[in-house]
Amino acid sequence: MATTEPANLGNSRTQDAFTTARKCVALFGAVGVIVLATVAVMASLGHGTTPFMWIRGALFPAIALVLLRILARAAEGSYRAFDRVRTLSTVMPIAIIGVDLIPGLCPPWYAVLQGLSALALVPVAVLTRGAALSAAFPKPN
Numbered sequence: 001m002a003t004t005e006p007a008n009l010g011n012s013r014t015q016d017a018f019t020t021a022r023k024c025v026a027l028f029g030a031v032g033v034i035v036l037a038t039v040a041v042m043a044s045l046g047h048g049t050t051p052f053m054w055i056r057g058a059l060f061p062a063i064a065l066v067l068l069r070i071l072a073r074a075a076e077g078s079y080r081a082f083d084r085v086r087t088l089s090t091v092m093p094i095a096i097i098g099v100d101l102i103p104g105l106c107p108p109w110y111a112v113l114q115g116l117s118a119l120a121l122v123p124v125a126v127l128t129r130g131a132a133l134s135a136a137f138p139k140p141n
Contacts, residue, residue: 009077011132011135011136013132014132014133014135015075017132018075018133020127021085022068024120024121025068025120025124026064027120028067028117028121029061029063029064029065029068031060031113031120032059032060032061032063032064032117033061035060035110036057036058036061038110038113039054039057039110052105052106060117067085067088067089071085082133082137083137085124086128086129088121089121089125089128093119093121093122093125096114096115096118097114097115100114100115
C-alpha cells in the first residue's frame, strides 16, 4: 500500500478544519454523556430503561474518544485515519437516526437526544469532503 505525504497539512484552512472537526466530535461525545446521565436519572426515578438504552448510551462517549484519537492521527498526516474519519462521520449519523426510527425500540426523548448527538457529526462529514482537507489528503496511488 503506497503512502502519500499530505500536501497542505500546515495550511491554516486545514488546521481550522481539523479544529472544527475536533469540536464537533467532542460535542458528539458530550451529548452522549448527557444521554447516559439522563438514562441513569430516569432509572433512578423508577422510569423504565432498557439494556439497549444503557449500552448505546455508554458506547457513544467511548466512540467519541476513539474518533478523537483517529482524528488526531489524521491531523498528523495519516491518510488512512483521515479516510476512516470521513467514512465514519458519514455513516454514523445515518445509522444512528435509522436505528432510532425503528418503532418501539426506544422512547421518543431518547431518540431525540441520540439524533442530536448524530447531528454533531454531520459537519465533520462535510469538512472531510471540503476543499481544505481534500487538498491536504490527495488519494494514495
